[in-house]
Amino acid sequence: MNRGGILKVQFTETVLRDANQSLIATRMSFDEFEPILAELDKAGYYSLECWGGATFDSCLRYLNEDPWERLRKIRKACPNTKLQMLLRGQNLLGYKHYPDDVVRAFVRKSVENGIDIIRIFDALNDLRNIEVAVDETLKCGAHPSGTICYTLSPIHNLENYVQLAKDMEKMGVMSICIKDMAGIMSPQEAYDLVKAIKAAVKLPVVVHTHSTTGLGALTLQKAVEAGADVIDTAISCFSGGTSQPPTETLVYALGQQGYEIDVKMDSLKKINDFFKPVRAKALESGLLNPVVLATDTDALLYQVPGGMLSNLVAQLTAAGKLDKFEEVLLEVPRVRKDLGYPPLVTPLSQMVGVQATSNVLNGERYKNISKEIKNYFFGFYGKAPGEVNKELAEKILGGETPVTCRFADTLEPYFEKAKAEIGAKAKSDEDVLSYIAFPTQAEAFFDKRDEKAKNTYKYTIREA
Ligand code: CO
Numbered sequence: 001m002n003r004g005g006i007l008k009v010q011f012t013e014t015v016l017r018d019a020n021q022s023l024i025a026t027r028m029s030f031d032e033f034e035p036i037l038a039e040l041d042k043a044g045y046y047s048l049e050c051w052g053g054a055t056f057d058s059c060l061r062y063l064n065e066d067p068w069e070r071l072r073k074i075r076k077a078c079p080n081t082k083l084q085m086l087l088r089g090q091n092l093l094g095y096k097h098y099p100d101d102v103v104r105a106f107v108r109k110s111v112e113n114g115i116d117i118i119r120i121f122d123a124l125n126d127l128r129n130i131e132v133a134v135d136e137t138l139k140c141g142a143h144p145s146g147t148i149c150y151t152l153s154p155i156h157n158l159e160n161y162v163q164l165a166k167d168m169e170k171m172g173v174m175s176i177c178i179k180d181m182a183g184i185m186s187p188q189e190a191y192d193l194v195k196a197i198k199a200a201v202k203l204p205v206v207v208h209t210h211s212t213t214g215l216g217a218l219t220l221q222k223a224v225e226a227g228a229d230v231i232d233t234a235i236s237c238f239s240g241g242t243s244q245p246p247t248e249t250l251v252y253a254l255g256q257q258g259y260e261i262d263v264k265m266d267s268l269k270k271i272n273d274f275f276k277p278v279r280a281k282a283l284e285s286g287l288l289n290p291v292v293l294a295t296d297t298d299a300l301l302y303q304v305p306g307g308m309l310s311n312l313v314a315q316l317t318a319a320g321k322l323d324k325f326e327e328v329l330l331e332v333p334r335v336r337k338d339l340g341y342p343p344l345v346t347p348l349s350q351m352v353g354v355q356a357t358s359n360v361l362n363g364e365r366y367k368n369i370s371k372e373i374k375n376y377f378f379g380f381y382g383k384a385p386g387e388v389n390k391e392l393a394e395k396i397l398g399g400e401t402p403v404t405c406r407f408a409d410t411l412e413p414y415f416e417k418a419k420a421e422i423g424a425k426a427k428s429d430e431d432v433l434s435y436i437a438f439p440t441q442a443e444a445f446f447d448k449r450d451e452k453a454k455n456t457y458k459y460t461i462r463e464a
Helices: 018-024 030-042 055-061 067-077 100-112 131-139 158-171 187-200 216-225 247-256 265-285 298-302 306-318 322-338 348-361 371-377 390-397 415-425 429-437 439-463
Strands: 010-013 047-052 082-087 117-120 143-149 175-179 205-208 230-233
Touching: 010 247, 018 055, 030 067, 030 265, 047 055, 047 067, 047 117, 055 067, 055 429, 055 439, 067 082, 067 429, 082 100, 100 117, 100 131, 100 415, 100 429, 117 131, 117 175, 131 143, 131 158, 143 158, 158 175, 158 187, 175 187, 187 205, 187 216, 205 216, 216 230, 216 247, 230 247, 247 265, 298 306, 306 322, 306 348, 322 348, 348 371, 371 390, 415 429, 415 439, 429 439
Parallel strands: 010 047, 010 230, 047 082, 082 117, 117 143, 143 175, 175 205, 205 230
Antiparallel strands: none
16 A cells, blocks of 8 residues: 555454464364453554354354354454454355345344454355345445455456456445465465556455465565555464464564554564464364474465365375375366366365366266255356356256356345244344354254353352
């Protein structure tokens, strides 16, 4: 950002969400990070990414925490810093499409409970799948950040990324985020892309990457040189590997280059000192595996995310066919091509990986076709970025017509129905939304909560 000749860059801290998710499967509980929230609030960050993604599921499933209560408590402890969440457009926090009434209610409640910025993306970059979430975020007076999933393929180029940014600007988003979930965006690619987007739209540009392949910090530096306004980083002891590049390192390097930076180094030192024992404990318990902290350049070689490579190894090992690894790796890009080059982000990365494995192990391509791949061809995920394989489409569709409209338009409203379904177990509309997002986990959580309340009551009676 250039303000009267002074260059400025701002920082989004990811330790509470993406770093937590990428390194320790989102197992950091609220109590664990609660004591440092006041310092995080004082540090001068552009925003704290603290909710959405897997935090919601992890709270209910593993941490016995109400995700909404977590958000309210963070809000209370951090009154001065913008709180940010990650939202998968029409899929909210999961992989299936929800009807619009649910998406709107979820966005509204997120803002009411404390969220300022909602980073909204769709796995296929199908903007029809983010428009309702963007619209509702604006209606609630919050900041929708329109997000581009970055990928490499013969059909993805600067022009269509710029077009996505322009379309999102028209939609009303207040910033554009480039999301490189696999850590494969090179410094030069970041530089060119940020330059092109900055030239085409008037909005601030945010860059998100991962350190997986070792490119992360270089990529962020070049992105800033190209005019990126905000970068995502993680406090150093929760940075690197599959997490983000380190906050302090980027502050140090960019500060020397003359960028104006609001984040205060003394705060960062306190924050890092606080998280060091948290990391040490996670390493000791095995929750943090040193493997995820290492640099893995294979993703650059194969152009597939590191997480996908390890999934393939696991699948093939389980089938006793690890000798087929190279063959499967060659099949992955072919399956991706047949699907019209979807970005290899969850769930597409798993879908492509499983299908490629099945094609190789069966000795025949598409002898078995997964239900998910079938749904993809039926248009349940949105529009494929490029042309899909026509023969394969015919084989799957068998004369039926795929959905070409926005998939959510085919769905009936669900919020009130879900509210009736869960009944008295839900104490609020927030509870109903937890139930809609993760039915089994939410119900189990509500039961445990009721049990606890009953015991507290008994105890109170006895005391009296
Ligand atoms: Co990420």
